[in-house]
Amino acid sequence: MSDPIDQDGMQIQLNAAELTALQHLKTVDFELGYLALLTQTGLKPVSRWEKALNRTETDALHELGLQTRTVGRRVRSGKKFTETLFGRTPAYLEVYAEHFEGLAVDKSAETVRVEGFLFGYPPCCVAQYIRHPYAPSEFPTHKQEILFHWSCKGCVVTPLLAPLYEKLHQFTLRC
Numbered sequence: 001m002s003d004p005i006d007q008d009g010m011q012i013q014l015n016a017a018e019l020t021a022l023q024h025l026k027t028v029d030f031e032l033g034y035l036a037l038l039t040q041t042g043l044k045p046v047s048r049w050e051k052a053l054n055r056t057e058t059d060a061l062h063e064l065g066l067q068t069r070t071v072g073r074r075v076r077s078g079k080k081f082t083e084t085l086f087g088r089t090p091a092y093l094e095v096y097a098e099h100f101e102g103l104a105v106d107k108s109a110e111t112v113r114v115e116g117f118l119f120g121y122p123p124c125c126v127a128q129y130i131r132h133p134y135a136p137s138e139f140p141t142h143k144q145e146i147l148f149h150w151s152c153k154g155c156v157v158t159p160l161l162a163p164l165y166e167k168l169h170q171f172t173l174r175c
């Protein structure tokens with residue numbers, strides 16, 4: 001039986017070292033592995049992990065061809081914490097750090113726009129989210145669970161992205 005992951009469209013080809021790196025990230029946290037694969041394949045220009053990573057975890061991201069950058073943030077009470085950003089190229093990491101370094105976390109329209117751009121969310125969904133977060137749409141709720149953005153009503157981009165997210169989610173589950 002052929003592997004359904006590789007039957008058509010986007011191929012997920014990892015060498016042995018890359019696969020080991022992905023498996024390690026998945027043991028740290030499934031979502032970290034899934035985000036690493038989404039970013040490694042280019043679906044997401046940048047991903048954010050909301051804490052510092054140790055050397056082994058950072059090395060695993062590098063093994064997957066990703067660059068990493070830590071950014072200092074504050075929660076609203078003022079307490080500092082470290083985020084780890086990763087992406088295929090340094091430019092978007094620089095854009096993130098330039099905008100967010102030292103800032104308290106917030107959900108302003110400006111933040112949602114910048115994050116949406118860097119994290120690979122459809123602009124239509126970002127605009128709708130700013131007007132009305134989690135507004136109802138015809139996109140099935142159960143398919144939302146593996147996405148990181150909320151589909152806008154009548155979205156033409158999300159249905160194109162969703163099967164690719166699904167494929168990478170399945171690959172992460174099975175690897």
Ligand SMILES: [Zn+2]
Pocket residue numbers: 122123124125126151152153154155156157158
């Ligand atoms: Zn949309």
